[in-house]
Amino acid sequence: MRILLVEDDPVLREVMRLSLRDAGHRVDEAGTLEQAAHYWHVQPFDAVLLDLNLPQNATPDSPLANGLSLLREARARGDRTPVLVLTARNRTDERIAGLDAGADDYLGKPFELAEVEARLRALARRTAGTDDFSEIGRLSLDRKARRFAVDGALLELPAREFEVLWELMTPPGRVVSKRSLSDKLSDFSESLGDNALEAFISRLRKKLVGSGARIRTLRGLGYALERGMDT
Structure with missing residues (x-):
């Protein structure tokens, strides 16, 4: 937040x-x-x-x-x-x-x-309008514990990647604009640019392979976390 x-x-x-x-x-x-x-x-x-x-x-x-x-x-x-x-x-x-x-x-x-x-x-x-626990595919988020897991196993993420995935999963399925993500991950002393945001998204995509969830890019709109095919 x-x-x-x-x-x-x-x-x-x-x-x-x-x-x-x-x-x-x-x-x-x-x-x-x-x-x-x-x-x-x-x-x-x-x-x-x-x-x-x-x-x-x-x-x-x-x-x-x-x-x-x-x-x-x-x-x-x-x-x-x-x-x-x-x-x-x-x-x-x-x-x-x-x-x-x-x-x-x-x-x-x-x-x-x-x-x-x-x-x-x-x-x-x-x-x-969200609960303490959200799930999509085999990816879950426990908001009280601030913990992501895949099939119950802890998914360890660096702080910024954690924040990006948190926003995309609150709740999962909604479209989150680049501007909204950048604003939530910035403050007046430090602004998150588009290149940095795209790098976080790219790294998250790789870490979500096999989780049953994927990050979809909607051109001109932003990103959405949705159920995806396992690879």
Whole structure:
């Protein structure tokens, strides 16, 4: 997933960024409301992690007073990106306000990083309409364990190839454009070009031989993972 992390505490933001990247996600960080609003306008995300107490850092006439106003502005323009809000643990009023403004879930501080990842997975499944387990041919994906297997045997993949196959299998059969794949596998500090993406696809095709699944190229549209003949 490509995630927008909106948190003004630089230490917590860095810890969360590293944890999410270790889990295989692409993370764009915003420490101010204005930076977050800009990123959210110019780039589609799979999920947003939003601190409601983010302070204003703009001119006095800025419409963004806190994280809640950022969320309301996004929902008002029709943006339905799943949002997990971060709140003070004992502030019930914050949680209610966040949910009323359009948040999909909330998490009180302090929290366990493993719970952040679990809640993001749940939001992604709900949005994509997928289950924890997907299968096509003899290729399977266990999303909780973040594990691909062929006939039950672990399919080991480098990080980027893993991310490409994950997107193509969420769910299998749907067409995923090159632009969408590149966006999900990039962040504002590192962009994935077409040549690199095609190289990942080529290597994956070789590794999927005999799995009963294949990656099909649909010219002008993108790629789809579908059931294929074993070779």
